[in-house]
Amino acid sequence: MNRSVKITPPSLDPARPSATMPATEMIIETLFFEPSEWVPNHPHLPVLLYRHAFPAEGETAPKFEARFAENGWQGIWRNGIFDYQHYHTGAHEVLGIAGGRARLLLGGPNGNELSVVAGDCLVLPAGTGHKRIDASRDFLVIGGYPPGQHADIQTGPASEEQLAKIASLPCPAADPIDGENGALIRHWSSR
Secondary structure (H helix, E strand, O other): OOOOOOOOOHHHOOOOOOOOOOOOOOEEEEEOOOOEOOEOOOOOOOEEEEEOOOOOOOOOHHHHHHHHHHOOOEEEEEEOOOOOOEEOOOOOEEEEEEEOEEEEEEOOOOOEEEEEEOOOEEEEOOOOOEEEEEEOOOOEEEEEEOOOOOOOOEOOOOOHHHHHHHHHOOOOOOEOOOEOOOHHHHHHHOO
16 A cells, blocks of 8 residues: 655654744654554554654753663664664664754655654664655764664564564663653553
């Protein structure tokens, strides 16, 4: 099934505040994805999108790194997001947007396109397809994983064993932004 998706460059996205309007309140969105072509997505956990997790002022990267570590997330790295569709079977993944802006495609080839800017954060449950469509030159991501989980990069259909692994991977003990009482605990523990 093909979807018609309106493509809005990050700089023109009406859902995003302008540079002259400071955003102070974090907004959390949940996104559910069905399987999309060869991308399995997660069978019951939503993607969590934290708009304005941090104010995009000053050095945002150290803020994400410190917060993720405080909340027990490990394997913290700095880089970007690959420009090809992929997913992980061995880990849930947090992606803190520490600089710039980008358009991403989440949920596989028939998924949803969305814009992210510095200060936003995503938590992708295992199996969730993701790729970068385009980005500003200063686009920077801080990523990490729950304790004991390790990301593998999958670019093809999942086996039955991989699907079972995705579905049974334990939920993190803490939200990467708000710890033990965060949105991840509320949205993922009830599933």
